[in-house]
Structures are given as structure tokens and as C-alpha cells.
Amino acid sequence: MKAQTMKAATAAKKLGIYLPAAPEDFRDREISRTELDALVAEPPAWLQELRADGxxxxxxxxxxxxxxxxxxxxxxxxxxxxxxxxxxxxxxxxxxxxxxxxxxxxxxxxxxxxxxxxxxxxxxxxxxxx
Structure with missing residues (x-):
């Protein structure tokens, strides 16, 4: 069974971040639900910084x-x-x-x-x- 994925824009909206400010490897691909859950559970430094500083x-x-x-x-x-x-x-x-x-x-x-x-x-x- 194929993992459910979403566009980067949808993932960014769910994470509450501005997509153009996200790293290129996040912006330019589909994000799986598993990856999104991992980002929510343990946000990497770039995500913490975007949420804090914009x-x-x-x-x-x-x-x-x-x-x-x-x-x-x-x-x-x-x-x-x-x-x-x-x-x-x-x-x-x-x-x-x-x-x-x-x-x-x-x-x-x-x-x-x-x-x-x-x-x-x-x-x-x-x-x-x-």
C-alpha cells in the first residue's frame, strides 16, 4: 500500500509555516503523513526557527x-x-x-x-x- 502524501503547501499550512521560507528539499516534493507526524513530534531546527522568528x-x-x-x-x-x-x-x-x-x-x-x-x-x- 502506498503511503498517503500531500503537497508541500498543504504540509506547510498544517505546520503553520510560510512555504517560501522552508528549505528547498521540503518545498519541492510531496510530504507523507508519516513525515508530517515526525515533523510535528520532533521539529527540526529549521522548523523551530521558522515558527519562532518567521x-x-x-x-x-x-x-x-x-x-x-x-x-x-x-x-x-x-x-x-x-x-x-x-x-x-x-x-x-x-x-x-x-x-x-x-x-x-x-x-x-x-x-x-x-x-x-x-x-x-x-x-x-x-x-x-x-
């Missing part, structure tokens, strides 16, 4: 900045950023970052409110059915 893919950058991927785009961030660049943005946030973080906080608060409301409704329905 450059990071957009979804990781957005998460570290506390904004959505769309907010990142609205802020004009289209490239991968390093950890140092992210820390610089957080230390002296530009206006767009302050606004996007506020938007993200409002979205989270609204989602929590809706979840609470739905839980209360479900509890009431369950009590009425008894």
Missing part, C-alpha cells in the same frame, strides 16, 4: 496581531511578516491596526452574546419540554 503566513500574522485576514488586507499587509516586524507593529500600532483590533473585539463580543442568547433559549425550550 516569516509567518498571513493567517499566523493576523492571529498574532489580533485581527482578521481581511483586516490585514485592509491594513495593506500583503507580505509575510517576521516575529520582529509583528512585535514592532504591536509596540507602536498604526491607526489601521488599532481600528481592526477594535473591530475584531466587537465581532468576538457579538459572537459571545449570540452564543449566550442561543444557550438561554435552548435551556428555556428544554425546561418547557419537561
Amino acid at each position: 516569516p509567518h503566513p498571513r493567517d499566523v500574522v493576523a492571529r498574532k496581531l489580533g485581527v482578521s485576514n481581511s483586516g490585514l488586507a485592509r491594513g495593506g499587509i500583503t507580505e509575510a511578516l517576521t516575529t520582529a516586524q509583528i512585535k514592532d507593529l504591536l509596540a507602536d500600532p498604526p491607526e489601521w491596526l488599532v481600528a481592526e483590533r477594535a473591530t475584531q473585539a466587537a465581532v468576538r463580543a457579538e459572537n459571545a452574546r449570540v452564543k449566550q442568547r442561543d444557550a438561554e433559549r435552548a435551556a428555556r425550550r428544554a425546561a418547557e419540554e419537561r
